[in-house]
Amino acid sequence: MRHAKEGNRLSRNKSLRKATLRDMARAVLVQERICTTRAKAKEARKLIEKLITLGKKDTLAARRRAFAVLCDHALVSRLFKETAPRFMSRQGGYTRIIPYMQRGGDNAALAFLELTEKAKEIITGLKRVKAVKETKDAGDAKTVSEAETKPAAPAASAAAGGHKGDVKATSKAKAKPTGVRKLFQRKTGGE
Numbered sequence: 001m002r003h004a005k006e007g008n009r010l011s012r013n014k015s016l017r018k019a020t021l022r023d024m025a026r027a028v029l030v031q032e033r034i035c036t037t038r039a040k041a042k043e044a045r046k047l048i049e050k051l052i053t054l055g056k057k058d059t060l061a062a063r064r065r066a067f068a069v070l071c072d073h074a075l076v077s078r079l080f081k082e083t084a085p086r087f088m089s090r091q092g093g094y095t096r097i098i099p100y101m102q103r104g105g106d107n108a109a110l111a112f113l114e115l116t117e118k119a120k121e122i123i124t125g126l127k128r129v130k131a132v133k134e135t136k137d138a139g140d141a142k143t144v145s146e147a148e149t150k151p152a153a154p155a156a157s158a159a160a161g162g163h164k165g166d167v168k169a170t171s172k173a174k175a176k177p178t179g180v181r182k183l184f185q186r187k188t189g190g191e
Contacts, residue, residue, distance in 0.1 A: 007046075008039050021047050024113070026070055028095070029079055033114035041097045041113040048113075052094045055084025086117040 010017050024044040027034045029051070036044070051069060054062040058080055067076045087094050098112040 008043050010040060010043060022069060022071070025051060026072065026075060028113055028115065029070075029075060029083060032118050032120070033112055035100060035110055035112055037103075038097065038099065038109040038111040041111045044113060045095045045097065048115075049092065049094050051079060052084055052087055053092075055079045056088060058084070082119065083115070086119070090117075 010020065012020060020040070021044050024034065024036060024040060025047045028044065028048055047069065051066055054066045063076055063080060066079060067073065070076055070079070094116060096114055096116050098114070100110040100112055102108065103110050
């Protein structure tokens with residue numbers, strides 16, 4: 001029986017659990033918001049709150065203790081110079097967990113783990129779109145592709161009176177697979 005044993009073991013042994021929580025803490029300190037399972041978020045929150053409390057002290061011993069967890073000098077200096085000073089007026093509660101959705105493959109409960117005081121605004125729901133511009137230089141036409149961010153609006157044409165099928169028809173004919181799908185793509189003679 002596990003009486004009086006705190007914490008979730010996350011189905012890992014001690015070294016793997018420690019590495020997982022360290023990597024999640026590093027990701028939150030760098031990106032200020034990550035999406036993970038609710039159980040991992042609850043465990044990582046404990047470590048992140050302790051690190052920010054160390055950052056508020058700003059002593060050599062505190063820096064060494066933070067480095068023992070994060071293993072990155074640049075990230076430790078960022079924690080002590082940028083991240084921790086934002087939380088000087090708070091006595092705790094440096095992170096928040098926002099429930100998100102159920103993951104498709106294993107139905108795990110996902111959640112966002114983020115810092116309550118953020119340095120930058122996190123923008124979601126934007127899609128990168130390439131726009132082609134033509135410039136004329138000494139009578140020679142050149143095309144320059146430039147990436148722009150535009151709000152993703154998949155239901156825009158559906159609201160204009162079309163169907164979802166119309167949206168599919170107007171998109172690209174066949175998108176090339178990327179990432180893992182590219183590795184498992186069937187090889188054909190035509191491509």
